[in-house]
Amino acid sequence: MKTLKKAGIILLSIVLVLLVIVACLVTTIDRTPYKDMPYYGEWKKQMNELVISPDSGTDSLKAGWAKENITPENPVPLAGYGARKGKSYDSVHDSIYVRTFFFKKGTQKVAVVSADLLILPPTVKVLVEKELDKDIHVYYGAIHSHNSIGAWYNTLVGRLFAGKYDPEIENFLARKILLSIKKAAENPQNAELRFHKDIDTADIRNRLVEGDPVEPFIRSLEIRTPGKKAILCTYAAHATVLNSKTIQLSRDYPGVLVDALEKDGYDFAMYMSGAVASMGPIEKGTNDFEEVSREGQNIKTEILSENEKEATLINPGLKAFEIELPLRKPSPRLNQTWALRPWVFRWIFGDSPTHVNVLKMGSVVMVGLPCDFSGELMKPLDEYASKKGLNLIITSFNGGYAGYITADNRFDMNAYETITMSWFGPYNGAYFSEAVRDVIDKLAVK
DSSP states (O other): HHHHHHHHHHHHHHHHHHHHHHHHHHEEOOOOOOGGHHHHHHHHHHHHHOOOOOOOSOOOOOEEEEEEEESSSSOBBSSGGGGTTBEEEEEEEOOOOEEEEEEEETTEEEEEEEEESOOHHHHHHHHHHHHHTTTTTEEEEEEOOOOOOOOOOOOOOHHHHHHHHHHHHHHHHHHHHHHHHHHHHHEEEEEEEEEEEEOOTEEESSSSTTTTTOEEEEEEEEEEEEEEEEEEEEESSSSSSSSSTOOOEEEEEHHHHHHHHHHHHEEEEEEEEEEEOOOEOOOOOOSSHHHHHHHHHHHHHHHOOOOOHHHSSSSOOEEEEEEEEEOOOOOOBBBSSSSEEEHHHHHOOOOOOOOEEEEEEETTTEESSSSEEEEGHHHHHHHHHTTTTTTEEEEOOOSSOOBBBBOGGGGSSSSSSIIITTTTSSHHHHHHHHHHHHHHHHHHHH
């Protein structure tokens, strides 16, 4: 009897210890409406206090561009798929780059930087801005290739998705970005801009719910200087034509797209991921790289075809700023009810500051967000900007990262995007959309 009693006490003690451990690790998902949360008030206060400087004088807009090869000398881990378990690439299918546009008007200087990476790593942004001239504002983006280099994220999840951490990769990327900005700024020329909007429904799919609406627009800025022509284009299809079994370094379809544009009339081309969450590419071909070629070439053809919308911006104003985007405390989800506590998130994922990056040139407003932003959220935002006389371009991966931001009616779906990659609770589709509208309102004021 004593033995049984003792065993019962031990068992009860073990159960209590396990319950305490679980309580320390896990909590329920906080479903408090976002407008009732402190972070919402912080955002509104910031926006109310934000002062937008007037247009930068009557000086001519000037532009320049440059690129730097960021292909490592030796193989490093690939970033993008946890299934690879940090494996390094075995060959280089196509080299990777960082590409930069530099714009100057009066005293305002802006660099638009896109890296052929999965994301623009937050730590790399910090390193760049430690060395960068303080009078240059940088608008960051990435092509989101899942076959580009990793080793740049020193966290548990970073090692899972981007391989074993190597600080030299961070430093290497920062040096290359700084060099590309320096070269792009060396001799900017008088520039004229054109905004293009093309529709391409044939190369994109809704990957959350088959057959549901897509974000079909290719939004582009064409930059013309004396005797030269360049383009910055965005699209919402994920650069995931190459799957996890492909162990070659590659830019995926964005690489085919920019190379084709540079062979077909443009002196320089840049690609940035648009609202890619919930949106996938159309994979048609006998192998991965045939599919990559088809996707990139098709998008190029649409860009060069007659535009659905075009606006010429002659000597437009130039404005740029960055503003913090407060969020709910992190709570990575386990299912529709339970989530890990904030301290567990920071231990696993690290702590990445989040912000909104904004660039306005004439009627064009570019908004860079710290996430995979869902293409399902684009239509009402596009219409809202249009009513204000503005042409909206949203890009993802701006040097901060808050996971996937999907439409609120998807929050309780049992899917990778809405469970595994949903880190900051519910209602972020509405909150991020409101933040974009607030930016539009601020910039639409005459």
